[in-house]
Amino acid sequence: MCPCSRCIKGNGGPVDDYRVIADELAADIASGQLPPGSRLLPLRRYARQRGIASSTAARVYRELTRRGLTVGEVGRGTFVRTSAPAAEPALAEPGGARVDLELNFPVLPGQPAALAASLAPLLRADALGAALHPAVAAGTGPARRTAAAHLARGGWTPDPRQLLFAGNGRQAIAAAIATLVPAGERLGVESLTYPVVKGIAARLGVTLVPLAMDDHGLVPEAIDAAPPLRAVYCQPALHNPLGITMPSARREHLAETLRRHDIFAIEDAIYGFLRTDLPPLAALAPERTVVADSLSKRLAPGLTLGFLMTPEGRTQDFAAALRSGAWTAARFALDAANRWMADGTAAAIEADKRRDAAARQRLAAAHLAPHTLQADPHAYHLWWRLPEPWRADTFVAAAARRGIAVTPSGAFAVGQGHAPNAVRLALASPPLDALAEALDVLAALGRGTPEDAGAE
Structure with missing residues (x-):
């Protein structure tokens, strides 16, 4: 059953096994019924709606987070993430509208x-x-x-x-x-x-x-x-x-x-x-x-x-x-x-990629100015420290709603320490014109707020 603010009450009785409920919600996320950025209902309200104990509802939400499907933000609620955890990301389907700034596998024309x-x-x-x-x-x-x-x-x-x-x-x-x-x-x-x-x-x-x-x-x-x-x-x-x-x-x-x-x-x-x-x-x-x-x-x-x-x-x-x-x-x-x-084939391709990476960094710097970026001018990726009031996972979800995949800082964090409010942008995969357009969209997101972007 959908626990977001648009949902309707389920037609079944209470379910005691929290994993069964979590499986249903995971299926809703996979099907798009719960799109990236959707905010789930508060725990107590969801428990009342579903007819289950608050402790069971809490286990459901924890299970969704464990699977990498949702993220909680203190004072804001629980949101559907853009995708599964970034440690093992999946490639976009061929011909899809997704602009992939998550994976970094450059293949140049003519290669x-x-x-x-x-x-x-x-x-x-x-x-x-x-x-x-x-x-x-x-x-x-x-x-x-x-x-x-x-x-x-x-x-x-x-x-x-x-x-x-x-x-x-x-x-x-x-x-x-x-x-x-x-x-x-x-x-x-x-x-x-x-x-x-x-x-x-x-x-x-x-x-x-x-x-x-x-x-x-x-x-x-x-x-x-x-x-x-x-x-x-x-x-x-x-x-x-x-x-x-x-x-x-x-x-x-x-x-x-x-x-x-x-x-x-x-x-x-x-x-x-x-x-x-x-x-x-x-x-x-x-x-x-x-x-x-x-x-x-x-x-x-x-x-x-x-x-x-x-x-x-x-x-x-x-x-x-x-x-x-x-x-x-x-x-x-x-x-x-x-x-x-x-x-010499490999050496020639690598030299081309060094020029390509430098060009993409220049493009990113121009389109994302004046946002706070950290990058080596030779790299195929950059680190973007997001402006307030953005949080990394909320920004990732808002970008996903616009067909752009980026990686939140939490994917790289080790241990229980706080992950900074930042995202990594992998610049290598899209054609240059698609990259420029995606960077413009992200720059506009950064200048606004989660409320403006419909991430609430």
Whole structure:
């Protein structure tokens, strides 16, 4: 039954199992009967209307929140969210009106043709025959050397002997966490972090410890103040969602802190290709850092490859984790990626994406002015600190009602701490004209209030 302010009283008797009622409401949300931004009735009123105890109604509302379907705001009520939690977002249906500023997978015009031309020799019977065999975590010698040269940046080049391959970047991160942090132990993460890491840690039985951040990224002193950690996961370059890039002095301080505590860093370098001028943290603390990277953002998520650059003496440990987790790369993907990296196709596409990301940042700055934005000018995403009286989830719901998907700050928050009133905008997916139009709509929303936007 619909508990929003437009609903009518149900025709059934009281239902004691709160999960049955929650399932009905979830179906109403999925069907659009309860659209994003709808405000649910106050608990007591809904309980009276449904003929159930207030405690049962409270459990229904908590269950909807647990499923990621609603969000409560103190003093304002409970609202239907724009979508399921952003840790595992779903792509818009082809041809739909939804403008996706939630996912960040740039595929540029002309890119499929370039990749296909490079891939053509692999489709010969003799070459394809080799690609049909399974791959090991270490890949092949030529593939390691090619990948090491391709992943080099800022004067740093990984040692090919310490390079391993995963199916994608998420699997590389999972293997790194599984290797360094036993079940029941603690992993330090930035207080706002890549949402998938939260899911990986939960599946591996790892406890996440949020670490303070400032305008330069992770604060090393937060590691000193934290309970004993087995490792730290961080994003020194183009942090997701904040867009922060750690300056050299902060990286040096972090490297010294890792050595002092005798712990490792898992460095997420997925966006590092957009800042080729900066070396990774691994250049300063190679014995304390494992670097995770992939081709998902560099090229495309549909046919990708993950990389793990491991500390000396620990490569076999990470290889064992890749094997036991079934996270090793497919041989066809390995051979295809090796061709793209070896013949310059990947490098050319990445250079185009660096220009594209910079152009999209300029577009966003122009269309969202004078709102408070935080972004690296090289990044494919930005962080928008919303003006009062907006709250993140209410803004997300109002944007969804206008066909625009954005991500609230709560998707990135770790632990029970307060999530800031901010949203992340992923700029990579829409065509430039659609992006400009969507940014204009969002800017107008920000200049108004939830009441103006019909979010009440």
